[in-house]
Amino acid sequence: MPRLRRAILPLVFVIAGAAIAGWLVHSKPEARPQAPDDPITFVEVEIAQPTTHAVTVAVMGVVRAEREVTLQPEVSGRVVEHAKALVDGGLVKAGDPLVRLDARDYASAVEISKADLAQARLAVREEEVQRTVAQAEWRDAPPDFSEQSRAYVMREPHLDAAQARVSSARTRIERAKRDVGKTLIRAPFDAVVLAESVELGQLIGPQTPVARLAGIDRFWIQASIPVSQLPFLEIPGVNTDQAQGSPATVIDHAAGELTREGFVLRLLPAVEERGRMAQIVIAVDDPLGLRVPPGERPTPLLVGTYVEAELRGRTLEGVVAVPRRAMIDDAHLWVVDAEQRLRSREVTVAWRERGRVFVKAGLRVGDRFVISNLPVATEGMRVQQTEPAPSPTPTPTPVGPS
Numbered sequence: 001m002p003r004l005r006r007a008i009l010p011l012v013f014v015i016a017g018a019a020i021a022g023w024l025v026h027s028k029p030e031a032r033p034q035a036p037d038d039p040i041t042f043v044e045v046e047i048a049q050p051t052t053h054a055v056t057v058a059v060m061g062v063v064r065a066e067r068e069v070t071l072q073p074e075v076s077g078r079v080v081e082h083a084k085a086l087v088d089g090g091l092v093k094a095g096d097p098l099v100r101l102d103a104r105d106y107a108s109a110v111e112i113s114k115a116d117l118a119q120a121r122l123a124v125r126e127e128e129v130q131r132t133v134a135q136a137e138w139r140d141a142p143p144d145f146s147e148q149s150r151a152y153v154m155r156e157p158h159l160d161a162a163q164a165r166v167s168s169a170r171t172r173i174e175r176a177k178r179d180v181g182k183t184l185i186r187a188p189f190d191a192v193v194l195a196e197s198v199e200l201g202q203l204i205g206p207q208t209p210v211a212r213l214a215g216i217d218r219f220w221i222q223a224s225i226p227v228s229q230l231p232f233l234e235i236p237g238v239n240t241d242q243a244q245g246s247p248a249t250v251i252d253h254a255a256g257e258l259t260r261e262g263f264v265l266r267l268l269p270a271v272e273e274r275g276r277m278a279q280i281v282i283a284v285d286d287p288l289g290l291r292v293p294p295g296e297r298p299t300p301l302l303v304g305t306y307v308e309a310e311l312r313g314r315t316l317e318g319v320v321a322v323p324r325r326a327m328i329d330d331a332h333l334w335v336v337d338a339e340q341r342l343r344s345r346e347v348t349v350a351w352r353e354r355g356r357v358f359v360k361a362g363l364r365v366g367d368r369f370v371i372s373n374l375p376v377a378t379e380g381m382r383v384q385q386t387e388p389a390p391s392p393t394p395t396p397t398p399v400g401p402s
Helices: 002-026 104-137 147-153 156-182 227-232
Strands: 041-047 051-065 068-071 077-082 097-101 184-186 191-196 211-215 218-225 247-252 258-267 278-285 306-323 332-336 342-346 348-353 356-361 368-370 383-386
Touching: 041 332, 051 227, 051 278, 051 348, 104 156, 218 227, 218 306, 227 306, 247 278, 306 348
Parallel strands: 041 383
Antiparallel strands: 041 368, 051 218, 051 306, 068 211, 077 097, 097 184, 191 211, 218 278, 247 258, 247 306, 258 278, 306 356, 332 342, 332 368, 348 356
């Protein structure tokens, strides 16, 4: 009996364990299939509101004189007078005498030519008398006398030569008088002296530069601009018949942010070779501020200065301002539809500037376009919009000594 119990007891334990295991397997909880959650991405949006925008084009350029000339004498001579204003940076007015050369030799030439004229006139009178005598002597000339012989005996060639000598003497007098006038070199227009290179007592000639002058009424700024931006500006002779084109504010950073008002004057006919950009000329009147009372004059605009100019171009109507970061590429951005899902929208950009683009087609009033950065975005992706973050208020900078 004890042996039978020892043999049956393990078998009982095995059967009981199998029964428990079977019950556990059949009573385990079943995993029900569930649809995966649709992830929601939070985005920042703006509402499309068409508005107007005045185009501003920023360019850089070099200041140049509208009129610049290097004065050189037309005759040779020694400098006997030198204007006090003829110094680097000096101001001269049109017609001011700048340099006078010794004119005595040219004045002597005038007197010599006058003496030659008197001799030539005397010769004419003598020939006229000789002609009168010849006419009396040859009154009864033979009928076969040739016209050429008749003209010769009547002193006609001699009289013509005497009259030619009179004309030549008069021409020499006029030339000698012009040479006397050329010994005085005057300023051709109101100008500032850029460089002066002669002194009293110096012997100069037609190849000697006396001074380099720049007109003070107007300076030019030659600036480069992309060809694609030209239609947004008013350019005389191109898209407007006005003498003055788009207004410009010239900023001279080297002179402490000095600003001057100017305007687009014209478009040059060729692009620059290096950047293939168009060249425009901006005019600035009274660049030295001479029309302002001396105590109120600003720092003058100097020739050769590298300046910035902001051109105020045409006004765009019905455009939507979009931050550059909102653009997927040059012609697409994300909008949020009524089901809070992303949709790619093709748009037409009318103008680009720093940090913004202006869309003229592709957005309707009230469209919500995404302005936040989306590293991963797909068509139809579910999003939830948030209000745009308020722009930080700039801290006012104190004015005055620290």
